[in-house]
Amino acid sequence: MPIAPRGSIGIAAHHKQKGNLLHGLCWSLPDMKELIAFDLDGTLAESKQPLSDAMAQALARLLAVAHVAVISGGDWPQFDKQVASRLPAPADLSRLWLMPTTGTKLYTHQDGAWSPVYAELFDxxxxxxxxxxxxxxxxxxxxxxxxxxxxxxxxxxxxxxxxxxxxxxxxxxxxxxxxxxxxxxxxxxxxxxxxxxxxxxxxxxxxxxxxxEGVDKGYGLKKLRDASGIALDAMLFIGDAIFPGGNDYPAKELGLDTVRVRDPQETLSVIDAIVACQK
Missing domain, CATH: 3.30.1240.20 (Eukaryotic phosphomannomutase, cap domain)
Known part of the structure; x- marks a missing residue:
């Protein structure tokens, strides 16, 4: 079955009941994405707060079926506090890509520790x-x-x-x-x-x-494509600011399929739907 055209999802999760969301995602993505990318604040967690236990467990389940990326404006210490330190032991961290400062930095988990892959700095x-x-x-x-x-x-x-x-x-x-x-x-x-x-x-x-200039989440996602070898049309982006001027909107402009959520609770429903589509 052919994959849905890029950008064709673009749904706001809160416009669909949970059952309809599951049906909509599975129908739109007959070939499931290899990588699910997320915004952080307002999407995976409340502003500057650690992942909830429920979200940490949900991401662990998602990592069992796909690569996962988190791209946001915070620096590495904030990512460590909010995401890296919150994931349960069974989570497959080798599939997790953490992208602080809007993707101008990339961290991956190797040999039992998080290490920077690159960092681009202002003078x-x-x-x-x-x-x-x-x-x-x-x-x-x-x-x-x-x-x-x-x-x-x-x-x-x-x-x-x-x-x-x-x-x-x-x-x-x-x-x-x-x-x-x-x-x-x-x-x-x-x-x-x-x-x-x-x-x-x-x-x-x-x-x-x-x-x-040109450094936004679209830029970061292209850097992720280069580092991971995963094509852009094999990625799905989920965020709460997918609107003109919002810092998640460049992902949509890049042509990725996107799901706009209102808050972390809705993100949990989307993750559950994605995992269920794989069963």
Missing amino acids: ETRKQEILTAFDAALEAAGFVPEQTWGERIEDRGSQITFSALGQQAPIHAKEIWDPDFAKRKIIQADLRRRLPGLSINMGGATSIDITR
């Missing part, structure tokens, strides 16, 4: 230009939160990330600050004027990520 001059632009854009936008928790701008080497309420903000505060992305779209537009030639995308609950 110091470019970093300073970005930090200066952030200060100016935030002042121009006038979005001054009443309270912040920790640093608002984080240098991740290959990515500079702005977190409106600070890196340690509680989930409830993040959820109510910019639920419709309206505030960040204004800041994003200002930054794009100040920093031509850089990629500026919204991610997580309160974040804006800046990477080199």
Whole structure:
């Protein structure tokens, strides 16, 4: 049976009941994908929180039938806290590809440990230009939160990330600050004027990520293709920000089949459906 045309799924999981989701995925993907790629915050876990026990077990089941990749804006320490340290012992980690800072870094599990495959970093001059632009854009936008928790701008080497309420903000505060992305779209537009030639995308609950031009999740997924040898049309991408301006949207623009989810609970349903399709 021929595989579904690329980009043909593109469903929002919450638009389907669980049974219909299972039927829809199995029908759309008669030849199951070799690799399932995920966004992290808002998709596999709440913002900056570790995987739940249920999600960790679900990923272990998925790793038994497919390669799995996680690509997100956080740096390796955050990936280690949220994902790598949470997976149960039976999980086949040799099939897991972890891609911090929007895919400008790649880690794989070899000889019992996680090791970097590559890392692409900003030089110091470019970093300073970005930090200066952030200060100016935030002042121009006038979005001054009443309270912040920790640093608002984080240098991740290959990515500079702005977190409106600070890196340690509680989930409830993040959820109510910019639920419709309206505030960040204004800041994003200002930054794009100040920093031509850089990629500026919204991610997580309160974040804006800046990477080199052309560096987005589409770029990271192409790097993953090269490193893994798995073709793009053999990948499925799952995320909560698959819309224009969202940092998951480049996966759809690249031509991958995609599933948009609302939250980690819906992601669990999608994973269950994918695993069931293999039985």
